[in-house]
Amino acid sequence: MRKERCWVWFRGGLNESSHWVGGFQATTDAALGVLIQHPGYRDARVPAWRVTTEEPDDIHAPPNDVDASGPWQYF
Secondary structure, rough: OOOEEEEEEEOOOOOOOEEEEEEEEEEEEEOEEEEEEOEEEEEEEEEEEEEEOOOOOOOOOOOOOOOOOOOOOOO
16 A cells, blocks of 8 residues: 555536646555545545646646546546
8 A cells, every 4th residue: 555645636617627636645555546535525536547646737737648438436
């Protein structure tokens, strides 16, 4: 199990555009995806393409390997 600080890609809604949100902790293990944790959000397991450990230069620039057709969260 490995924990790192990370940024997570969020899909925009009616009043905001898609963007990166910082302050998360990412845990990788044998399970599918990456477990993300943040005091202001519930814990979730998301695909790896939604997580980066490097601060993005532009918070509105999407990840390079975005897969919007796939699941955004694992349950």
